[in-house]
Amino acid sequence: MAQTAIEFNSVGYTYHSGTSLASSGIRDVTFTIPSGSFTAIIGQTGSGKSTLVNLIAGLSKPTTGEVTVLGQSLTKQSNKAQQAGIQQSVGYVFQFPEHQLFANTVWDDVAFGPRNLGWSTAKINQQVQTALEQVNFPTNRYQQSPLELSGGQQRLAAIAGVLVMQPQILILDEPTAGLDSGASQRLLLLLNQLHQAGVTIIMITHHLEYVAEHADRVMLMGDGQLQFAGHPQELFRNAELMKHNHVLPPAAVQLGQQLLPPGTNLPLSLNELAKKLATQLKAGEQDE
Amino acid sequence: MNSQLVFGAYIPLASPLHRLDARAKLLMCVWYVIAVFFAYTWWTTGWLFLALLAAIYLSRIPVKMYWRGIRPFVWVIIITAAFQVLFSSGGQTYWHWGWMSITSDGLVNSLILIYRFIVIITASTVLTATTPTLQLAQAFSSLLTPLKYIHIPVDKMALMLSIALRFVPTIMTEMHQIIDAQKMRGMHFNQGGLLARLHHVLPIFIPLFVDSFQHSEELAVAMEARGYVAGAPRTQFRQLRWKGHDTIAMVLMVALTVGLVLLRTYLS
Numbered sequence: 001m002a003q004t005a006i007e008f009n010s011v012g013y014t015y016h017s018g019t020s021l022a023s024s025g026i027r028d029v030t031f032t033i034p035s036g037s038f039t040a041i042i043g044q045t046g047s048g049k050s051t052l053v054n055l056i057a058g059l060s061k062p063t064t065g066e067v068t069v070l071g072q073s074l075t076k077q078s079n080k081a082q083q084a085g086i087q088q089s090v091g092y093v094f095q096f097p098e099h100q101l102f103a104n105t106v107w108d109d110v111a112f113g114p115r116n117l118g119w120s121t122a123k124i125n126q127q128v129q130t131a132l133e134q135v136n137f138p139t140n141r142y143q144q145s146p147l148e149l150s151g152g153q154q155r156l157a158a159i160a161g162v163l164v165m166q167p168q169i170l171i172l173d174e175p176t177a178g179l180d181s182g183a184s185q186r187l188l189l190l191l192n193q194l195h196q197a198g199v200t201i202i203m204i205t206h207h208l209e210y211v212a213e214h215a216d217r218v219m220l221m222g223d224g225q226l227q228f229a230g231h232p233q234e235l236f237r238n239a240e241l242m243k244h245n246h247v248l249p250p251a252a253v254q255l256g257q258q259l260l261p262p263g264t265n266l267p268l269s270l271n272e273l274a275k276k277l278a279t280q281l282k283a284g285e286q287d288e
Numbered sequence: 289m290n291s292q293l294v295f296g297a298y299i300p301l302a303s304p305l306h307r308l309d310a311r312a313k314l315l316m317c318v319w320y321v322i323a324v325f326f327a328y329t330w331w332t333t334g335w336l337f338l339a340l341l342a343a344i345y346l347s348r349i350p351v352k353m354y355w356r357g358i359r360p361f362v363w364v365i366i367i368t369a370a371f372q373v374l375f376s377s378g379g380q381t382y383w384h385w386g387w388m389s390i391t392s393d394g395l396v397n398s399l400i401l402i403y404r405f406i407v408i409i410t411a412s413t414v415l416t417a418t419t420p421t422l423q424l425a426q427a428f429s430s431l432l433t434p435l436k437y438i439h440i441p442v443d444k445m446a447l448m449l450s451i452a453l454r455f456v457p458t459i460m461t462e463m464h465q466i467i468d469a470q471k472m473r474g475m476h477f478n479q480g481g482l483l484a485r486l487h488h489v490l491p492i493f494i495p496l497f498v499d500s501f502q503h504s505e506e507l508a509v510a511m512e513a514r515g516y517v518a519g520a521p522r523t524q525f526r527q528l529r530w531k532g533h534d535t536i537a538m539v540l541m542v543a544l545t546v547g548l549v550l551l552r553t554y555l556s
Contacts, residue, residue, distance in 0.1 A: 059468050084476065092472040099462070100469040102494035112491065116474030147498065161473060 004068075005035040005169055005200040006056055011065035013051050025051030026224045028065075033217070035168075038191070038201045040211040040232075043221030044246055049204045052221060053171050056202065058086030070168060088117070091167030095174045098154035101146035106137070106157045109146055113165045131164035132157075135190060152183040159187075169200045176207065188214055208250040212236070212268035220245055236266050297457055298420050303348035304533070305418040310427035312534040317415040319541050321408050323548055328400050331555045332548055339544050340407055343414050357413040358406060365405045372398035425450030426528060443522060451507070459500060466495050 013025040026048040033039050041049050054060045055067050058074060061083065067074045069086045094100065103109035110131055114124040132142060135156040141149065146157055155175075162170070172191070176184035192214060195201050205211060211218050211232050218235050220228040222245040228235055235242065236253045249257075252273045256266045260276060267273035300306075305313070320339070327333045344354060378393035416424065429446030436442050467477075470491045477488055 054468075057472060059471065087472055088474060090472070092469070094465060094469050097469065099495050099499055100466055100473075100491075102491045112470075112475075113473035116476070165473065 003035040004032045005037075005070060006033040006202075007068040008032075008055075009066045009068070011055065011062045011067055013055060013060060014063045024224050026055075026221075029226045030065075031219065031226055031229050033200065033202065035200055036195075036198050037217050038195045038215050039203070039217040039219060040215035041202060041204045041219045041221060042206070042208065042211060042247060043227075047221040047245075048224040049221050050173065051224075053092070053173065053202060053204060056169070057090045057092045057171055058083045059092075088165075089168055091162040091165055091170045093159055093162050093170070093172040093175055095177060097158035097162070097175075098146070098151065100161070101154060101158055104145060105143045106132070106146055106149070106160075107142045109157060110161045110164050113161060117165070127164050127166070128160075131160040134163055134193075135160045136186065152179055155179060155183070155187075159190075163194075167199070169202065170194060172201070172203045174204055174206065176205075176210070208248065209252075209269075212250045212253065220247065232268060233266060236268075297417070299349055299353065299417045300420075301348050301418075303346060303418065305343065305347045305414070307533065308418075308537055309528055309530050309534040310419050310423035311430055311528055311530070312537050313415050313419055314424065314427045314431060316537060316541050317411055319545075320411050323545060324404055324407055324411075326548060326552065329552070329555070331551045333400075333403055335547055335551050336544075337403075337407065340411060340414075344410070347414055347418050349414075349417055353417070354410050354413055357417075358409055361405065361409060365402055368405070369398040369402050372401050421453035422450055423526070423528065425453065426524060426526075430528060441519065444518060455500075455503065458503070459496065462499055463492065463496055466492050 008029050008031050011029045012027050015023050015025055029048075029052065041052065043049050051060070055062055055074075056069060058069065061074055061076055061078055063076055065075075070089050072082065072085050072089070074082060074086060101109050103112060107128060110128045111124050114127055119127070132139075137153065137156050137160060141153065146154055149157065159175070170191075175187055175191075179187065188210060191201055191203070195214075203210070203215070215232055217230065218228070218232045219226060220235060220241070227245055228238070228241060236249045239249075239257075242249060248254075250268075252267050252270045256264075256273050256276070259273075260266075260280065264276070267276050320336070324336060327336050344351060373390055373394045374388045376394040376397055377389060377391055379396075380392040381389055382392070383390040419427075425446045428449060429442050432440075432442045432445075471477075475488060475491060477485070
């Protein structure tokens with residue numbers, strides 16, 4: 001097993017703790033995420049997904065238990081400096097990250113993070129260039145105002161602004177929301193490349209297809225608690241659990257469950273399903 | 289993920305105050321604020337403060353929440369009070385330096401000022417915390433109906449008010465998210481001198497303004513798509529109803545005022 005990137009030890013987080021409006025975001029959550037894995041977090045709205053990733057990012061402190069991110073631990077007693085330490089080693093692409101763009105040019109906006117960290121100009125220039133190339137941002141638009149870009153390009157610029165910090169852990173909250181299918185595919189391809197390069201990826205998503213095709217681990221949140229953590233295959237096989245949490249398996253899995261003999265490995269993409277069905281049909285022909 | 293408790297946000301509970309008619313509460317709040325300006329003795333200020341405590345108790349909202357409402361204003365209050373102390377004259381002089389002096393009148397005035405600030409902010413928080421914003425705007429337009437006859441666009445003003453109030457929590461949530469996003473990009477708010485801190489405002493306010501413009505455009509389109517015509521007569525889905533307990537509340541306000549007048553006259 002690879003090294004552990006993130007560890008939660010009976011972590012709870014309560015909003016407005018100590019008041020009559022206290023409502024619990026998550027309760028008694030324990031898990032580990034190995035370094036270099038691609039984890040998808042799924043669950044209904046309000047199930048605690050955002051609370052969970054805010055804790056991973058060091059933006060909030062647990063009200064109970066202990067969070068450890070890349071060896072840095074965070075408890076209720078931790079101070080702002082400890083939170084900042086975690087924030088620096090984690091990249092967080094918020095939902096609709098283009099809402100964070102503010103600088104006059106794309107280049108300056110991407111350089112915002114590195115400048116905050118006080119890197120040398122040479123290093124900043126080099127890293128900004130790399131980050132923009134990484135997301136395939138059109139070279140002729142580096143000096144344009146972010147407001148003049150299309151929605152998809154704005155998203156890329158914002159993501160470059162996070163990647164430029166070279167985070168070891170990258171959190172993405174619904175990164176494809178509002179993108180057309182082509183842009184979504186390119187974004188997922190980029191995430192795959194980052195994953196190959198060893199970055200630990202954590203993605204909140206409602207697209208079970210993405211979970212099936214890209215993630216090697218999935219965490220299902222429900223009612224503030226961790227309902228499941230493991231391989232997507234395992235989750236999809238557990239129809240009861242999925243139904244209980246109002247999650248519909250992706251089309252390929254559903255078709256596979258209907259068409260393939262019980263006990264076979266469920267196909268995670270339509271391609272895989274097609275291949276499996278083809279082999280099955282060919283085998284059937286030979287039998288006759 | 290609406291985790292922010294904002295000054296003025298509605299807190300849905302089932303308290304006697306929540307059940308009152310919005311018009312009654314608005315009237316009471318305005319009435320109370322006016323009354324505050326007539327109180328400057330120990331007895332009268334104490335009397336009004338007691339009434340406020342009763343309202344807080346009846347609202348069933350924990351005192352801690354009200355404290356959170358006042359907290360953002362603490363510096364404003366302290367600075368204003370300090371000015372009041374240093375730059376007003378009269379009564380006994382305790383200390384002076386150039387044109388600054390500390391006098392007994394200055395101290396008393398600043399105490400009254402602090403009192404008024406706190407009491408008025410808390411009273412309006414009681415109002416906004418127990419009344420949904422839409423009802424508040426409705427109450428506002430209902431109470432100002434007479435002004436329509438002198439061609440003041442009361443309905444439009446009420447709509448503007450309700451839209452403004454409606455978007456306060458939305459914009460606060462967005463602001464917190466933008467702050468979080470910039471924090472993750474290495475921005476530290478509490479570092480550096482005044483200039484550096486002012487510089488930190490840009491990465492937050494520029495996106496916030498862009499978002500707000502987008503919101504307003506979208507809202508305008510959505511309203512037109514649903515057939516909104518500015519100035520057309522409107523009906524309300526939820527009617528405000530004046531009930532027995534609203535009258536009782538008004539009677540209590542009269543009693544409060546009578547008490548205030550008596551205390552002013554006989555115990556000063």
